[in-house]
Amino acid sequence: MSYSLLILPGDGIGPEVMAEVRKVIAWFEANRGMTFDVSEDLVGGCAYDRHGTPLTDATMARAQEVDAVLLGAVGGPAYDNLDFSVKPERGLLRLRKEMDLFANLRPAQCFDALADFSSLKREVVAGLDILIVRELTSGVYFGEPRGIHPDDNNPDNEGGRVGINTQRYTSGEIRRVARAAFELAKKRGNKVCSMEKANVMESGILWREEVQWVHDNEYPEVELSHMYADNGAMQLVRNPRQFDVIVTDNLFGDLLSDAAAMLTGSLGMLPSASLGAPMANGRPKAMYEPVHGSAPDIAGQGKANPIACILSFAMALRYSYDEGAAADELERAVEKVLADGVRTADLMGPEGGTPVSTSEMGDRIVAAL
Amino acid sequence: MSYSLLILPGDGIGPEVMAEVRKVIAWFEANRGMTFDVSEDLVGGCAYDRHGTPLTDATMARAQEVDAVLLGAVGGPAYDNLDFSVKPERGLLRLRKEMDLFANLRPAQCFDALADFSSLKREVVAGLDILIVRELTSGVYFGEPRGIHPDDNNPDNEGGRVGINTQRYTSGEIRRVARAAFELAKKRGNKVCSMEKANVMESGILWREEVQWVHDNEYPEVELSHMYADNGAMQLVRNPRQFDVIVTDNLFGDLLSDAAAMLTGSLGMLPSASLGAPMANGRPKAMYEPVHGSAPDIAGQGKANPIACILSFAMALRYSYDEGAAADELERAVEKVLADGVRTADLMGPEGGTPVSTSEMGDRIVAAL
């Protein structure tokens, strides 16, 4: 049996880090008897350059068929002035929406060897291991009505336009991502903190009530707390280790997971998984992505850290191919290379280490397998 | 001439910290020939308890008449299950909206004596002095339609409800807060960073375009940059000193300013001002508030730090009463007391100091005037 994988390197450093994942895949094929049916395609700015759209229908169809998608990153200043409807980000959002990847798992883990990279004190972040579960297919990212319109009949509106987006959540959308969070918490610290602004937004009230409902009816054994998202942003900075699993909506999840990722000081290390409903094979529809973006400032220079993308592939091994042992093996190889002091530029601190390029880091990890 | 001031202590620690401001006012009356026409009233949960509404029309009318409002804090767990329409927060939001206080100034300043209180490394936050200008009267806090509705015709919606809020900004709303930010930047580091999610929200595109318009047409001499709000949350954690003035919308401003405040480790120290259009006397309509909330866990125990509220009154002296010298005097008194090692519980670190209660802290500051 072969595992199907659609690779979408995307823009910026995406192609560079993905090349290192290719080496890892080749190793597992050669040494662990796995067969991957890998296809590769364009997404984001590069797809727009070639096809005039950030995601073609053909690529979308292929994403629906495969066991897993691995995406590098999209966007960059070259595309900043594109029309909204063809921005690189639309390709990513279309994948999320049409694959219905409602649960975005963003671990914020502080790797011990890297704790001094954090702007936070070592004693605040050492051992940090939280998991943000962000709703990914609804909310203000997708709600209608939306757009920029003339506001001509409003003499008070200097400038004469109005910009509108709609935050919209159904009970069902909230319940399914809450279930994902509770399930994950059971395998971790058994604690979920749900974040919204129920004090000022009705959609936040619904969020809180539905998360509570799922808890009371289905997961009473998991510890649940609620927090306003502004306080959540504060508490993440003040004492992040108070959290185990955080569940929150699409927009809050965007900000809070970026802040949480930055706490660890290891942005180049953090993978993510976006999961949907189970497919015929019982595994969830899934897309995996490094948390870092396209990093246009260092693209093409061999400086990018491929670890986040390699660890994203490890998540694919675990969640999409049921190859937990192989995932463990890959994660251990990464740890070993780090423990040996091998460092891409982003990981190079005052205590030194062996500086390596993107490609050398990939080679070292393969060698450690 | 007497200066009118409406004091709204509110809930939790609000009344305690406000009592200390009263002492400061008395000192300025006795020693600096000022006369304050002070009225006091209820807002938030305590107003609901007395009147069944978090803000009566009479209080609202009084707020419209005075030179300045000074508010303590609203809310607390006792009110968590109140109906949305009478939540303590509604009183605060009504004040903001009806007084049209569109520019919320939230300084995040790291006091040197307190730099070690931050969860961030001293070298990352020492000397930090940023000002977040948050739009306060529009956006998803106030947009219509909003509410929780049955979603009966949707068989896919387990739970059967839908929660809706609307993010809505007009060009004019964006331009006026942008002007406030540019004006403030001119008196500081001459740099504005505007934050939105123009990559996924049309209201964010309008935000970016209108801020740019105000810059190009009216403040070309101020340095302007744009940043996605998720990256903003990251950068605030990574390297907050890259910023001078940040301008952002109501909801992003809520999260980002709380995160920024927490960076400083001095939450009990941070004041804020919410400013509107100029009144007949040429000074802006204004409400001043400590950034900390009602802190129900320590309410009534004499543990609260009154400095944030006292510094909020200093901002009132400066912006509403044109008493800049008195504001400086008050701020210097606070600095002196801190330098002398006088510490409320929240400021008590490993290096020790003289522990004082809320009321003693007020007395010390008055004595230092």
Ligand SMILES: CC(C)[C@H](C(=O)O)[C@@H](O)C(=O)O
């Ligand atoms: C690139 C952008 C559309 C995206 C988002 O806003 O969701 C990114 O910030 C993320 O968090 O994956």
Ligand SMILES: CC(C)[C@H](C(=O)O)[C@@H](O)C(=O)O
């Ligand atoms: C109390 C609440 C309504 C308020 C807000 O969300 O604006 C608070 O968090 C603030 O930032 O002033």
